[in-house]
Amino acid sequence: MSTFRIANLAFGKSTLDSAYEFDYGGHHFEVQRYGTHFSIPYLKDLMRSLRTTVDAIALSDLPPPMHLGKKSYIHRQVLDVMATPLSIPLCDGYQIREIATVDSIARYIADGTLDPEDGIFFPIGLLNLEIIVYLREKYGESIRLGDAFSVLGIPKLLTPSDDLVLPAQALMNLVNLRDIEKQTPMASSGWKRMVRERMAGSLSGIKSVVSDVGVLALFGKDVSFIRGKDVYLTSSNPAMEKFLNQHEPSTIRNLFPENFRLSPFINYSVLDAALRLAHGKTAALSIEEWQEMLATEPMEKDNRRRYVVLSSPSLQTRLQNGAHQVLRRTRAKATPDFAFVVHPLSREDIFRVPGLRGLRNLPENYGKPIEKLISKAPGFVYGHIRQIVSEKNNREVNGIIYSLPSTPRLMKEEDPDVTYRKVERLCHLAAESGAKIIGLGAYTKVVGDSGETINRNSPIPVTTGNSLSASATLWAVHDAVQKMGILKMDQATGLVDGTAMVIGATGSIGKVSAKLLSLAFKKVILVAPRLNRLEELARDVRATSPGCEVLVTTDANELAGHADVLVTATSAFDQKIVDVMRLKPGCVVCDCSRPLDFTEEDARKRPDVLIIESGEVVLPGPVKLSCDLGLPDNSVYACLGETAILAMEGLYEPFTIGRDIDWLKVKKIYRLATEHGVKLATIRGHAGFVSEKEISIVRALALKGLSLPR
Known part of the structure; x- marks a missing residue:
């Protein structure tokens, strides 16, 4: 059983920090939560310091994307955090949350547990827009929003009517001008706190409260408005639930998907990371892929498309x-x-x-x-x-x-x-x-x-x-190797009796090229600057192709002379990634890099090596x-x-x-x-299309070179 380590970086307090473990999909997961006390600089510092010691970073308690009137709003600092360069998955759980919370609310309504007509209160509605939009059409008159109380310090409950869209959009533009840490209830004035204390009296006719535990934690003692009410939490934390029970709610229920409650402490961003790691989908997933993985019912898929997929400019x-x-x-x-x-x-x-x-x-x-x-x-x-x-x-x-x-x-x-x-x-x-x-x-x-x-x-x-770029690259390699006619197939294994090298193997195109080449070649050499990432990739390639020998090196020149096929996928600019004079005669080089790793002068130096550009395509x-x-x-x-x-x-x-x-x-x-x-477009080299005659010349020179002592 393989073990994955996840760092859960939370924007909120460190008092809720915990370390926990769980198993899923044949894998063991170790999670450590780090509260960052509402500090974006500290959050980014932690990301940089942990990126080499964990397999994924899960971000929680940051403001989610806001979808208002089919328009999307994302705080500039959230964008800045998400843009931090990392070589591991950075997960926020937003899409899972939007799918799961709506599905859970729909199930509670269907089984009679929740009757929206008895009144539902959202302390900060802007953070639960996916649920509000789902409920608004049928139960709009029964919904109350506490944003004016909670955020602005105005003693008024709001309803999710259409005439609030423009003011909310204006508020989002203003909010984006201020740093996030200056907008939490922790930074509230005495006036705002006094106004929030009056909130309980305004909710006497409301039976249910829907909120995230992080939001309720920020209210502290002002959370007494939950007394006697059914509380629906979008995520859970045992310590926080114990605190909430002191304020005597009628019940506390969870909107987190039941079949994925792998730990009492798990949240959506950690689930995001765990699912991506367990299923080998380290790239970001689309809404449709998450729905399929979460086994979302078709009815709820249709509902989601109405307010998540159809976002447009502000x-x-x-x-x-x-x-x-x-x-x-x-x-x-x-x-x-x-x-x-x-x-x-x-x-x-x-x-x-x-x-x-x-x-x-x-x-x-x-x-x-x-x-x-x-x-x-x-x-x-x-x-x-x-x-x-x-x-x-x-x-x-x-x-x-x-x-x-x-x-x-x-x-x-x-x-x-x-x-x-x-x-x-x-x-x-x-x-x-x-x-x-x-x-x-x-x-x-x-x-x-x-x-x-x-x-x-x-x-x-x-x-x-990049999916078609990788596919076209190997498409071009296949055609070039066939036309060169030097490599032979091992009939016993069904593999090409030769060696493929990938330079830039830990990059996006390099990784998938390495895995696909390992299915065709007896030996694959992986080259990249960081040895730990290479060894991790090598384990994946060996698992994919047990019959392929996998070697790793941080110096391409060390093993370049063994490569029958060389794929380069780097962003090296003017740096020489490999000495062309070290290449094996007859080597087929496919240069995927832009700018190209090999120059026209390199091609002239080695007329016995076929250097082609990555596969371009012709559209119908x-x-x-x-x-x-x-x-x-x-x-x-x-x-x-x-x-x-x-x-x-x-x-x-x-x-x-x-x-x-x-x-x-x-x-x-x-x-x-x-x-x-x-x-696939005609194979191209530095001088344009590579003709059959040119390939035959390269082949003849290569065969001559291979016959000489090396």
């Missing part, structure tokens, strides 16, 4: 984008089904943009300052891709392509928040234009937490496209592309291809997000690609 964003809407309508362009974000990979690519081409021949001392100046500009509409027609369902889809005028080097040098803000603005523009999903290209899917934060704050689902239909992506003919990047495939399939979800790719999704996107008629 009023502020809509005003900012007004000019863009007018321009789009004036041009009467076809509404896009999807959007995609690209950016220049080098300074030369910047000058592909119409209007900038005349600057490409500027002297070096002018080029760099202009590159930096242009990078400060916001993203813009770069072009469109139209008339993509599925061979599966004959559906035609169109896309809009945005560009950020910044190279990977400049993005890496600046704060990730800068890139986040630029990309999030494009997500809102895409939503306003009608797009239902947006894909991230090149370095925009690497920066920060690999799309998780952007997806969280986007009005439409976001995908990095009479595709019309109105901008220059730096690719020949009708080829597009695989990450753009994934976004288009999801649009053709009507699968509008964050299919690939985070640093880890689910290899089952790699298989699924490959299947969808073939069903819809997406093809």
